[in-house]
Amino acid sequence: MGSEVARQVGADDAARLLRGAASVTVLSHINPDADTIGSALALALALERAGTPVRVSFPAPHQLPRSLRLLPGRHLLCPPEEVPADSEVAVAVDCSSSDRLGELAGVLDAAGTALVVDHHSTNTGFGDAAVVDPHAQSTTVIVERILRAWGAPVDADIAKCLYAGLVTDTGGLRRADTTSLRMTADLLETGFDGPELLRGLMDSHPFAWLPMLGTVLGRARLDPEAVGGRGMVHTAIHVEDARGVEWEEVESVIDIVRTSEEAEVAVVLKERASSAAAPRTRWSVSLRSRGSVDVAAVARSLGGGGHRAAAGYSAAGTHDDVLVELRAALGG
Numbered sequence: 361m362g363s364e365v366a367r368q369v370g371a372d373d374a375a376r377l378l379r380g381a382a383s384v385t386v387l388s389h390i391n392p393d394a395d396t397i398g399s400a401l402a403l404a405l406a407l408e409r410a411g412t413p414v415r416v417s418f419p420a421p422h423q424l425p426r427s428l429r430l431l432p433g434r435h436l437l438c439p440p441e442e443v444p445a446d447s448e449v450a451v452a453v454d455c456s457s458s459d460r461l462g463e464l465a466g467v468l469d470a471a472g473t474a475l476v477v478d479h480h481s482t483n484t485g486f487g488d489a490a491v492v493d494p495h496a497q498s499t500t501v502i503v504e505r506i507l508r509a510w511g512a513p514v515d516a517d518i519a520k521c522l523y524a525g526l527v528t529d530t531g532g533l534r535r536a537d538t539t540s541l542r543m544t545a546d547l548l549e550t551g552f553d554g555p556e557l558l559r560g561l562m563d564s565h566p567f568a569w570l571p572m573l574g575t576v577l578g579r580a581r582l583d584p585e586a587v588g589g590r591g592m593v594h595t596a597i598h599v600e601d602a603r604g605v606e607w608e609e610v611e612s613v614i615d616i617v618r619t620s621e622e623a624e625v626a627v628v629l630k631e632r633a634s635s636a637a638a639p640r641t642r643w644s645v646s647l648r649s650r651g652s653v654d655v656a657a658v659a660r661s662l663g664g665g666g667h668r669a670a671a672g673y674s675a676a677g678t679h680d681d682v683l684v685e686l687r688a689a690l691g692g
Contacts (some may be wrong), residue, residue, distance in 0.1 A: 366490035375510035385447040388418040389460040395525035396454035401433035402521035419462030432517035454499040456480035482665030500525030519550040590624035
């Protein structure tokens with residue numbers, strides 16, 4: 361990465377950079393979701409069809425979530441140890457900071473140009489050039505913009521990848537704005553089965569998810585005095601709760617908890633496995649807001665980031681200690 365703060369560029373500039381590249385590596389963040397993988401595979405498929413050597417990767421553990429195995433372009437994925445060390449352009453998609461790339465952050469440093477494509481308001485400005493639009497509802501919205509500026513054809517396979525990021529980041533289009541809805545219509549017109557893909561991405565879980573969900577929801581608590589009296593609902597997922605389910609099933613719990621109408625903010629604490637090097641209990645904390653609270657700002661104050669209505673951070677300590685610190689950050 362040649363500069364401390366990335367040069368902000370537009371979709372046209374990004375398209376020119378990609379169109380002229382001799383080789384490209386596209387990087388997704390750790391524990392990839394549909395937006396980062398959909399963005400990466402859509403870009404990679406367009407590059408492959410243009411004759412550009414391209415690979416896609418994400419940090420260890422290098423296991424593609426079950427729901428994302430539905431997407432085209434998986435043949436372009438490779439584990440971190442097989443990522444080319446000398447790509448002319450490396451692209452980080454849907455990453456708010458370089459540490460989200462784990463051991464692959466060095467790939468940006470080694471590339472001739474490091475391009476960042478992202479929609480997080482908490483983006484730290486890493487890379488050489490960046491297309492960052494916090495108003496875009498998904499990173500795939502920005503990728504579609506770049507492909508349009510490039511003149512790259514968007515067929516059904518690329519459209520499926522773009523749709524995956526858009527539909528999941530808008531809660532199944534429930535939070536979609538007019539730009540997202542127009543883009544959805546354009547993507548569906550390429551001919552793929554949108555309802556079928558949506559079921560696979562958001563409405564399909566293994567049976568083991570049901571008893572895990574029952575256990576976790578059974579310990580949910582409502583704190584009506586939190587957030588200045590607007591309420592906070594919270595629960596915790598311990599390591600033993602999640603045995604037998606993939607991490608994407610764990611991540612889905614917040615979308616159930618957030619439906620509590622008495623709480624402005626929903627919180628899920630997800631326990632990480634401890635080790636001799638990190639004996640304190642460690643947590644990944646997911647935050648959701650109905651809109652009046654900027655949870656991205658709260659997460660940023662605690663070392664994390666995200667969006668106004670959806671954010672997260674990492675914490676260490678007891679369950680109660682983490683909640684006390686969070687409640688203070690939320691204003692009591």
